[in-house]
Amino acid sequence: MLKEERQQTILNEVDLHNRILLTDIAETLDVSIDTVRRDVKELDADQKLRKVHGGAISLGFTTSSTRNTNIYALQEKTKIAQKALSLLTDGSVIFIDGGTTCLELARLIPLDLEFTCFTLSLPVAMELSSKPNVTVIFIGGEISKDAQISIGANTIHNLSEIKVDYSFIGTGYVDSKYGLTEFDWDIVQLKKAVIKAAKKTVLLCISEKLNSQHRYKTCDINSINTMITELEPEDKLLNLFRNHDIRLL
Amino acid sequence: MLKEERQQTILNEVDLHNRILLTDIAETLDVSIDTVRRDVKELDADQKLRKVHGGAISLGFTTSSTRNTNIYALQEKTKIAQKALSLLTDGSVIFIDGGTTCLELARLIPLDLEFTCFTLSLPVAMELSSKPNVTVIFIGGEISKDAQISIGANTIHNLSEIKVDYSFIGTGYVDSKYGLTEFDWDIVQLKKAVIKAAKKTVLLCISEKLNSQHRYKTCDINSINTMITELEPEDKLLNLFRNHDIRLL
DNA sequence: ATTATTTTTGCTGTTTATTGCATTTTTTAT
DNA sequence: ATAAAAAATGCAATAAACAGCAAAAATAAT
Incomplete structure (x- = not known):
């Protein structure tokens, strides 16, 4: 399985459930926990999700799109x-x-x-x-x-x-x-x-x-x-x- | 086998399966892995697919399923x-x-x-x-x-x-x-x-x-x-x- | 047709990337 | 405070990428 595929699957899971466990993913994808950890680390660096202890959470919420543009003075x-x-x-x-x-x-x-x-x-x-x-x-x-x-x-x-x-x-x-x-x-x-x-x-x-x-x-x-x-x-x-x-x- | 033919086959495979392994293609086409690698490199340069470590993935694969919009599905x-x-x-x-x-x-x-x-x-x-x-x-x-x-x-x-x-x-x-x-x-x-x-x-x-x-x-x-x-x-x-x-x- | 030139291809050795494992450190929960 | 879980670190095995080279094939020129 290609790395990209794996990462895509991880993103899917995160987006779907908002939060995932590294151990769950490792089992699902049948790779070592270390690999998942490294993948999640990369995805986090790419701002595709947020890595937390034991798992990852979706960015979905945290995107501060409400960047006001027109503030007086x-x-x-x-x-x-x-x-x-x-x-x-x-x-x-x-x-x-x-x-x-x-x-x-x-x-x-x-x-x-x-x-x-x-x-x-x-x-x-x-x-x-x-x-x-x-x-x-x-x-x-x-x-x-x-x-x-x-x-x-x-x-x-x-x-x-x-x-x-x-x-x-x-x-x-x-x-x-x-x-x-x-x-x-x-x-x-x-x-x-x-x-x-x-x-x-x-x-x-x-x-x-x-x-x-x-x-x-x-x-x-x-x-x-x-x-x-x-x-x-x-x-x-x-x-x-x-x-x-x-x-x- | 012509180079063009080969590359077309590669593209077909990628479009069909969303992803391919270089080794698989090399075996299927009965050429050396280097040739396949070079082909894929060219196709990547031409934006026909995306080359990744160990293989290639379809362009649609990442762009469609990753967050074009911020919200999954x-x-x-x-x-x-x-x-x-x-x-x-x-x-x-x-x-x-x-x-x-x-x-x-x-x-x-x-x-x-x-x-x-x-x-x-x-x-x-x-x-x-x-x-x-x-x-x-x-x-x-x-x-x-x-x-x-x-x-x-x-x-x-x-x-x-x-x-x-x-x-x-x-x-x-x-x-x-x-x-x-x-x-x-x-x-x-x-x-x-x-x-x-x-x-x-x-x-x-x-x-x-x-x-x-x-x-x-x-x-x-x-x-x-x-x-x-x-x-x-x-x-x-x-x-x-x-x-x-x-x-x- | 023959030679020269370019392109393509496969091979070699080297470098880099990926992965899993063992060990230590850190974090978390009890 | 202690035990358990997770993260970080270093390491080794494997796989892939790369650069350079030479043989082979295709193309061009005479």
Whole structure:
């Protein structure tokens, strides 16, 4: 039997059952376990499947096809996410909010960083599931179609049962005087629950949003421990936020 | 024997059997192995076949059965999903499992259909969030990186608190005698909880999986109310499933 | 027709690839 | 902590690929 045939059979089995055992394959194909192991290793290197201890699993799922192309002000958001990364340490327990800035943070998390992350954003969860050393816990609930996040009473209740070291959140509007505000009542309830579930809250926010406000209030600006924008911390646009207890990054 | 003739014979053999061994051809044509090797090398250069260690394989062999598309046996799965759609009615409350077949079902849901859907699969939830008239509720928990679904005790507990009309599930393996079986213990626990949370369980399963089994058992075949394959319900491959109380679609 | 030239073919020895086995190390589960 | 399973490593036997060469066959030129 040709090597290619064997590998093709292995791929078939993996695609069919999502997961296989090397021993099963070795028996089916009547070759040694070593051969199967080497085949699977090759196929893994070729990105045709993923090798795991004792077997292999299909890629089918893990293909992150949801690569968003059109993110507004991506450059700024990437810069913010980069700064936020510096707050992450091995072993910590954090929360990451929805929104493109937070998604960018999830995307930039290095593969070797090891921590636990709660989220209620589907895209963030998807992105994080590609990070081998991150334990991802999704806070369930009804899914908001536009934001692709869990919302509603159930979500808030679930949030009430956790406590994280850092919570990385976004906001619709932020003002040094009126604090964080939102357009949606529901979202405000959610963010309140998020802030309550965190020892420290980190706000990721592009400078364009500074000094804007809307109808419903999430929290005072003092509830934020660290605010990260794409600006230098010394930038004069941040002056109004300097008299508070906020750390600027 | 002319070179042209020889090469034509080689191509015939390859097309016929999808693969050949150089030694076999050398013997059949009664020429040296080197000659065959050189012929195959030429044909490979001409893109008439693919030369591999020890032989050659047809071009169609790899391109057709490997993942041109990302999803294995997409056609079959689409057909299954189509049939499953007929069970959906406005106002119902359902559950959709993870896996590519179930994802295909989510994808095919028409925009005007209005119902509530629970799921624990991130991709399914993402897909469903694009359907304006579907209320999506995600069952939270720790996210399995491989399958991108919620797993673990919390997930199972959350499942215990709901009851849906229809549950659409996939399985790793299915056998008329041994029922539904899986590779993973955790997954089995999860599926049990899903079945318990459903008034009726619908199994989506491509025929290739019929009469296969693995180590952990999810449920008896009788626990399934409806089984959908890509085959006609009358197909003789389904005979073994006909004496049970299953509806075949 | 004969010779020269090119192409094809088979052979030789050498290099490389594949495979299974034995042993050690690592991972996993109990 | 311990036992079991799996992975990695090194090794040897076998098979295949390759390069170079010379004989044979086909082709071209005179």
